[in-house]
Every structure is written in C-alpha cells, then in structure tokens.
Amino acid sequence: MRIVMATPMDFAFLSAVCTHGFFMLAPNHWDPRRQRLATTITIDDSTAVAVMIRAPDAMVIVRSDEPIRKDARAMIRLAVRRMLRLDEDLSPFHSLCRQSPTHRPAGRIRFGRLLRSATLFEDIVKVICTCNVGWTHTVNMVDKLVEHWGIPTADGTSRGFPTPQRLAGIPAPELKSKARLGYRADFIHRLARDIAEERMDLSAIANFTGPSEDLMRLLRECKGIGPYAAAHITMLLGRYDRLAVDTEMVRFFKEKHPRRKFAPASVEKYYRHWQPYQFLAYWFELWSDYVARHGRSEQWSAQGIGKAITARGH
DNA sequence: TTCCAGGGGTAGA
DNA sequence: TCTACCCATGGA
Numbered sequence: 001m002r003i004v005m006a007t008p009m010d011f012a013f014l015s016a017v018c019t020h021g022f023f024m025l026a027p028n029h030w031d032p033r034r035q036r037l038a039t040t041i042t043i044d045d046s047t048a049v050a051v052m053i054r055a056p057d058a059m060v061i062v063r064s065d066e067p068i069r070k071d072a073r074a075m076i077r078l079a080v081r082r083m084l085r086l087d088e089d090l091s092p093f094h095s096l097c098r099q100s101p102t103h104r105p106a107g108r109i110r111f112g113r114l115l116r117s118a119t120l121f122e123d124i125v126k127v128i129c130t131c132n133v134g135w136t137h138t139v140n141m142v143d144k145l146v147e148h149w150g151i152p153t154a155d156g157t158s159r160g161f162p163t164p165q166r167l168a169g170i171p172a173p174e175l176k177s178k179a180r181l182g183y184r185a186d187f188i189h190r191l192a193r194d195i196a197e198e199r200m201d202l203s204a205i206a207n208f209t210g211p212s213e214d215l216m217r218l219l220r221e222c223k224g225i226g227p228y229a230a231a232h233i234t235m236l237l238g239r240y241d242r243l244a245v246d247t248e249m250v251r252f253f254k255e256k257h258p259r260r261k262f263a264p265a266s267v268e269k270y271y272r273h274w275q276p277y278q279f280l281a282y283w284f285e286l287w288s289d290y291v292a293r294h295g296r297s298e299q300w301s302a303q304g305i306g307k308a309i310t311a312r313g314h
Numbered sequence: 315t316t317c318c319a320g321g322g323g324t325a326g327a
Numbered sequence: 328t329c330t331a332c333c334c335a336t337g338g339a
Contacts, residue, residue: 228322251320
C-alpha cells in the first residue's frame, strides 16, 4: 500500500517530526539516517497497520507492506495528516519570524508543525505521562502502555497505541504495576473509561471553535489535566496563544533572563507581541537552546536526551 | 538516603 | 483564589 499526500507550501518534514519530543515516544521510531518515521497506526480495537512515513520533495509518502482495507486506508491518511499537521497554515507565523532578529531561523526551517499523535486520546495520555517525571520515565511509561495493551498488527511484529476501549478494560492497579504509571494510572483509566462509556466526547474537544480559554476549561474538567497539561494539549490542538508553564520553562526563562523576576504573568507579557503564536515563539527558543546543548534534534534518542537533560543538573 | 523531574488534586483558610 | 500537603516512580 502506498499513499501520497501533497504538502502545504511551508511544510518541512524534519521540522514537523523532530521539534517536539513525541517523535521519540512509542509507537514512533525515527530513523535519523534515512529520515523516515516508522509508526503503527491503530485502526480499531483489533486492527493496526505499521507504516513508514517519508517526505521527499513536496509530498508525504506513507508506505505499508500489509494489504489494507479501504476504510483503514482512509483512517491512515487522516492519522498522518493529523500527526504532521498538514491542514494547518503556519505562514503568518513564519512571516512574523522573518521580521524578527531572534526568530529568523524559525522562518527559514519552517518551524512550528510540532509532531502530534494519530489521535487526541493518544496525545492526552502522553501529556499526562510527561507530568512530574523525567523524560526517560515518560518514554518508559509510553513504551509499556504500547507493549502491554497496544493493538497488534496482522503479523504481530508491532503495536499501535491502545484505544480508550482497550485501556478502559484494564483495572487501574494493573496499569499502575505493569506500565509503572504511578498515580497517573487512575487518571488514564478514568479518561479511557469516560470515553469508552461515552461520558466524554473527544470529538467535541477536537472540533471546539470557541476561545482557547474555554477550551482549556473544557480540558481541565478531566481529572489529571491541570494548567500545564491543558495548555500543552491546547497547543497540540493547533492553538498557540497559551503558554504551558512547567519546570523547563521556569529554568529556561531564569537562565535567559537572570535579572528578571520570574512570574508566569511576566513570561506572558514577554511573549505577548507574538500573539497568537506565543507558544511557538517560546518553543523555538527552547528547542534552539536544546540543539545548542545537545546537537541536532533529529539525532536525539529517547534515552540519550533523557539522560542529557537530567545530567544538566537543574 | 534524599532530591526532584516538562504537575495535579484536595482541603482549609 | 491561594497555600500546604500529598501523590508513585526512577535516576542521580
């Protein structure tokens, strides 16, 4: 099977994949030498398809060695579009960058399509798994979720991310002990159950058109999603006017502006002129700082970058 | 051992 | 609305 998709004018594959840590999380596997993203896309509770994504010239090519049903093919197309944000227009942000002495490189590399997951459910679970832990632990938790409850491909060689229905059927203590989720197990189990039993409608959140503030409020109704997680998920949903304040942001801002007193309000003020792209402006600065410290992001490995960040000693 | 990591929930003021 | 305290886990 081979799917070919046209890309927006300002699309750059490397930027789209390697400027957000999700490319290091299961079921994604990035091949830095060939510049290909291998992943497994979950179709339903019993079907998943392993695909290889590459992007020569002005197109994205998705290939799979398995025979694919027609409906599954459509779902793979939608999933890849979502992951690479092929429907977003970031040219206004790139125009702003070109006028900025600090962010000009962001315009040049077409920075801003931060990789997301095939589904919003997968995004939310992964964000919960980043809360109050080191990156290596996040990687391990997501690895184990996919390893134990991921949907296997027909040949059984890989697994897609578990569906809400699948995780809803696993008792929280089992999630905790097998995936080492800690107290996050209850949040993830509750989220999966609420979706599976139709108490929570993720499509309403995904298609929400109101102000970002209201979207944040909607997300925070979900146990386990606080201010940081809600802001990060809001970003994943394609809104960049909310800053996700976490320990990384605090560290970065203190280092960059040692004379300035840190307060979330002052950071918001600092990025105000990037409206509505505050998050992307901040993320480019943070990502550039990481690249200066640890080398090109497309060469990062999940465990390697985790250890490097921890060893930084903050 | 102790600290802390890309926080969040809850109770009490 | 703000603060203190607790919550699993694992690496340094």
